[in-house]
Amino acid sequence: MFTLTLTKGVPDFSEGAVSFDEDGHLERGDTPTVMNPNDEFALKAALQTKIRNGGTSALMSMGPPGYKDILREGMESVYADELYLLSDREMAAADTWATAITVSVGIEHLDETPDLVFAGFKTADGETGHTGPQTCWGLEWPMITHVISLEAYPEEGVVRAKRLVEGDIEEIETVEAPMPAVIVTDPEFEPVYRRAEHRLKHRDLREETKARAESFEDHLTVWDHEELNLDPDYIGLDGSPTVVQGVDPIPKAPSEREATEIDPADEESMGELLDELGPHAAGRAEAGGD
Known part of the structure; x- marks a missing residue:
């Protein structure tokens, strides 16, 4: 099997790490970038699929050159074999629609079609949850969202997953879809390794990836819009139909708390x-x- 996981870098919103200007707007250049927290569940699902079914796995992200470090971190998490970064100035300032168009073309540009593409529920900086489904629309593949557990059956060419119904943890349904398919994981997803051979393989893959991650750039492919044959009018800021009416500053927490000594x-x-x-x-x- 061949799986691909989409990941993104987001500002580090932990206390003391976020930088704002005098109007309360986020200063991305002065704020550290970390892997989007929700992507971790997609990475866990991809790793479980690789351990149970064998094959190879890859990661893809769209962003500035600094996202190489995000991909390296992802390689260590999912024990990926290959990394792909879609990056140039024409792709900058894209909304979810333009991002999805770019990413779906990037996926189609791969030498091998993935059996499954994994995506996180939403990003910490956008909160829209659009990119995974919109990428699926661009690929014209089936999609399963809010996935909390899954099993792939390569011989049958299907994936079966349990998903939350409208985010309700009390109601779960089982869904089957033909592959290739897009899987959007829910934060409730937990990998399961019940068989000893899977736990041993998990250990072996971890050791293999440590060595590979040390020279991760040898496994990194960077594509710009020309290599993907993308029209600049349909990507980046020019290709983004979203109109932002206004931005509200994030309220700052009080610097001091009342205390009784x-x-x-x-x-x-x-x-x-x-x-x-x-x-x-x-x-x-x-x-x-x-």
Whole structure:
């Protein structure tokens, strides 16, 4: 089997890492880039598929040259064999539509058609959840979304997956689709390795990839819009129909929190503190049982 996982770099939104200008707008150049958190579930699904079915796996991203580090990180996570970066200035500032067009053409440009393409639920910086489905539209393949578990059957040419119904964790349906297909993973996805041979293969692949990741650029292919035969009018900013009416600054958390200082030697204050915390401690003891 051959699988491809789509991944993207997003600003690091952890505390202290995000940089804003005086108007409260994100300054991407001064904010570190990390792998989109939701892509990790897609990577786990791709790795599970590789371990259970064998074959090769690849990663693809569209973005600036700095995304090479995101692909290297992804290679270490999914034990990928090959990396693909779609990158040049004509692709910059693309919305999800222009991104999906570029990525779908990139997939069609591969020497081998993937059996499965994995995508994350949504990105941390866009929150639209459009890119995976729109890429699938460009490929004209079947798609299964909100996937929480799956099994591929290469001999039958199908993939069977369990998915959440409209994001409801209480309702699950089983879906079958012919391959090639696009799989959009849900954050509830958890890989399962019940057989000893799968756990051993997981270990062996991890060791193999450590060595490969050290020279990841030897396994990296970079394509610009000319190599993909893409018209600049249909990609990047020029090819993006999305119109942004306005941007609201992200509210900053208060720099200080209210706190009450208590001197451990003050018996009265310590007594009041224990009286206040006592019910919470009792609740935890009750929940924990004997």
